[in-house]
Amino acid sequence: MFDIKENLKKLPDSPGVYIHKDKLGQVIYVGKAISLRNRVRQYFQSSRNMDPKVRSMASNIAEFEYINCGSEMEAFILECNLIKRYRPKYNILLRDDKTYPYIKVTLSEEWPRVVKTREVKKGSDKYFGPYSDVGSVNMMVDLLNDIYRLKRCSKQKFPRGHRPCLNMHIGACDGICIGAADRKAYMERIGLVLDYLRGHGKDIERYLEDNMKKASDALDYERAARFRDHLLAARALHEKQRVVLGDSKDVDIAIGFGRERVAVFFVRDGKLQGRESYNLSAAGAESNPELVGEFIRQHYGSMTDGPGEILLETEVPEMEMTQEYLSQLWGRKVQLHVPKRGEKKAVLDLAVKDARDMERTIEDREKSKEERVRRLAGEIGDVLDAAGYGRKPEGEEYRVEAYDISNTNGLDSVGGMVVFKGLSKERKAYRRFKIRTVDGPDDYGSMQEVLYRRFNRAKAGDPGFSVLPDILLMDGGRGHVSAAHEMTDAMGIDIPIIGMVKDDDHRTRALVYIDGDGFGEIPLKDKPLLFSYMGTIQEEVHRFAIDYHRSLRDKGKLHSVLDEIEGVGPVRRNALLEHFGSVEKIRSATEEELLEAPGITEKVAHEIYEYFH
Numbered sequence: 323m324f325d326i327k328e329n330l331k332k333l334p335d336s337p338g339v340y341i342h343k344d345k346l347g348q349v350i351y352v353g354k355a356i357s358l359r360n361r362v363r364q365y366f367q368s369s370r371n372m373d374p375k376v377r378s379m380a381s382n383i384a385e386f387e388y389i390n391c392g393s394e395m396e397a398f399i400l401e402c403n404l405i406k407r408y409r410p411k412y413n414i415l416l417r418d419d420k421t422y423p424y425i426k427v428t429l430s431e432e433w434p435r436v437v438k439t440r441e442v443k444k445g446s447d448k449y450f451g452p453y454s455d456v457g458s459v460n461m462m463v464d465l466l467n468d469i470y471r472l473k474r475c476s477k478q479k480f481p482r483g484h485r486p487c488l489n490m491h492i493g494a495c496d497g498i499c500i501g502a503a504d505r506k507a508y509m510e511r512i513g514l515v516l517d518y519l520r521g522h523g524k525d526i527e528r529y530l531e532d533n534m535k536k537a538s539d540a541l542d543y544e545r546a547a548r549f550r551d552h553l554l555a556a557r558a559l560h561e562k563q564r565v566v567l568g569d570s571k572d573v574d575i576a577i578g579f580g581r582e583r584v585a586v587f588f589v590r591d592g593k594l595q596g597r598e599s600y601n602l603s604a605a606g607a608e609s610n611p612e613l614v615g616e617f618i619r620q621h622y623g624s625m626t627d628g629p630g631e632i633l634l635e636t637e638v639p640e641m642e643m644t645q646e647y648l649s650q651l652w653g654r655k656v657q658l659h660v661p662k663r664g665e666k667k668a669v670l671d672l673a674v675k676d677a678r679d680m681e682r683t684i685e686d687r688e689k690s691k692e693e694r695v696r697r698l699a700g701e702i703g704d705v706l707d708a709a710g711y712g713r714k715p716e717g718e719e720y721r722v723e724a725y726d727i728s729n730t731n732g733l734d735s736v737g738g739m740v741v742f743k744g745l746s747k748e749r750k751a752y753r754r755f756k757i758r759t760v761d762g763p764d765d766y767g768s769m770q771e772v773l774y775r776r777f778n779r780a781k782a783g784d785p786g787f788s789v790l791p792d793i794l795l796m797d798g799g800r801g802h803v804s805a806a807h808e809m810t811d812a813m814g815i816d817i818p819i820i821g822m823v824k825d826d827d828h829r830t831r832a833l834v835y836i837d838g839d840g841f842g843e844i845p846l847k848d849k850p851l852l853f854s855y856m857g858t859i860q861e862e863v864h865r866f867a868i869d870y871h872r873s874l875r876d877k878g879k880l881h882s883v884l885d886e887i888e889g890v891g892p893v894r895r896n897a898l899l900e901h902f903g904s905v906e907k908i909r910s911a912t913e914e915e916l917l918e919a920p921g922i923t924e925k926v927a928h929e930i931y932e933y934f935h
Contacts, residue, residue: 324385326366333359337397338390339404342412345384349408354397358388379412395650398643402623414616415603423459425450425519427512433473433498433505434512436466444626450519466518469530469552470511473498481918520572520590527553572629575670576618577677578610580684584617585677589629589669599680611638618658622648631657633670694851695719695744701852702793705844709835711818714792719744721789724822724863725806726797727757727768728871735760736874737772738867741791742859751789754870766805769796773809781813791817795856797863799823799834800841807836822860830856884908887933889926897921898930909934 338358342351342365355361365380372380391397405413426439427448438459442449467474471494475487480499489495496503518526534549575587582602600621602613615638622628628648638644641658648656661667702720703713714720722742729735741751755775760767773794779787794810794817796802803821810817818835823843825831833844833856846853884895884905901919902908908916908930916927 326383326385329386330363330366333362333388334390335359336390337392337394338388339397339400341387341389341404341408342379342383342410343385343387344382347385349410350382351379351410351412352401352404352408354391354394354401356394356397358390362386362388375412395643395646398640398647402619402647405620406624414613415620423456425459425463427516427519429512431478433503433508435473435476436463436515438463442626448516448519449626462519465552466515468494469526470515471495472511472515475499483918571631573631573633573666573669574629575633575673576614577635577673578614578617579677579681582613583681583684584614585673585680586621587673587676597676599684611636615639615641615644618644619647623651625652627652628656630655631659633666633673634658634660635670635674636660691745697851698745698855701849705820705833705835705852706793706818708844709818709820709842710837720792721748722793722795722859723791724795724797724859725769725772726863726867727765727772728864728867729757729763729768730871730875734871734874735763735768736867736870737768738863738870739772739776740859740863740866745855747862752866753786754866756874765798766801769798769802769805770809773806774813777810777813777815793817794819795859795863796821797860803834803836803841822856824860830860888929889923890930894919894921894926 335357337354337356339352339354340358340362341349342353344350353361365376365383369377369380389400391400405415409415423438423440424442426437427450428435428437429448430446438456439449466472473495474489477499484499486497486499487495490497490499490502496508498508514525514529530549530553534546534553537543537546537549571589573589575589577585577587579585583599584602585597585599587597600617602617614634614636618632618638622632637660638658645656645658659666661670696717699714699717699719706713720743724740724742726738727735728738735757737755737757739753739755741748753776755772757768757771759771776787780790794806796806796819799821803819806819810819821834822830823832823834830846830853832846835842835844846856884890884898885892890898897920898908898916899905902911911931913924913927913931916922916930917924922930
């Protein structure tokens, strides 16, 4: 057993990081200290002067670890990495798991490409973003590829005799795959792309305008018109940004608002390019500067590059150290600044006002959602009352499981289970089942198998099925409800079962249930909120089951076409598909073309050709 008193005596009087754990060995807090001995001991002294969060955490500490560091900055960096790794309960955590798109220029490749990505990796590739508007990202990528005739395919090596794609034939690519491109000229165009993405939009406009005039002077009016269209698009994209700073700097503005939110405004080349809001999870009441400071460390600390300056409404804890940390991370000077006057102060005031407006909007939206959740729970309770079941106490949300069966004439039959908690989808709780015991198109038998396996796993203690629902929804009418009741009764499961009866447009028009007198039905035409909710669930479970069925069906087709050819196994099948892109192209290929795919011998190429012809 860990002896806290004895281990406190062993703590060094030096910088480092400490890790608190609970009795289950889970990390509940990560912190740094100039002196580990002085800092860690504070958690085990009198709790009289501790704030509630620290008091709660200290009462749960069963053991601790520490890591010595050579300096406070080393401890600072290590603390950031450990918080990301363990996501401890009592630390402030960035909990927004949305992944925003970036524009990547693949400088690691001989012929760089411009692509959209949602994953930032260390290396020589250059990333721009993140952007909140996916449509604008797609627009920028397409525009740059069209203007500069950039390489679009991801292939790095091209075999002898490679046939160029349509892009080269229509003049959208210089023919890199056949050795027809000039790399020096290509890299000059990549340089213009990088300038544009850094915010220097005028360069691209001059380039387009010059080429438009040259094409016009050469009487090539069709080409001139293409440059004119690109020029108009570039100007439209550029004009969406409004000038906010005159010195053309790349600046972010971070504003804390509400209890656990931070808004970030992106200014590039003196122009406001967008705004994002982020939620943070704090175990206790934190001050606004502390929240913003933790956000900066975790959000910007996970980026490979960023702005040269971050404007703040107020100073944050350890501001100088955070500046030094980001400067070391990005390899250049980074400044955190609280402007007091001038145009930066004006921009900051504008951002603060916008954040306050956003806060009111979010609050109104949350109040509206709370009201809808309350009304929905009441309407579901009314349904359960009518069906003879008890309702949950007021204010509690219902956990709903919905089921559907999908097959094609009884083949590849599958079941899908989706879960809703109130208005929210619980995607991690979704489950899918491949029907094992039922032959042919028997939806009732298939539904009973799915329910048996679901509740049998729960009875066996499987944690993935341990949480039971408040309601079972069947995507069907009386027959499905009866089949479900037979199975749950046989297993001793007492959970309300409701069927979703569809109208001619395949939308749920009524709910059906079994009572003492037979079947009861509740129309939804006068219950718009419940009608919409049931329709959403019905569409979701139908989509989920069909997607699984299609994946199995497509695997079956793939197997029947390629895997039955003598000499073609999984490795060669995948090589063929990667090389040709589709089964149809494999079908139409000659034996000589088939030989170009990796791992294909003359004998195998002949077998493939003979199979299709």
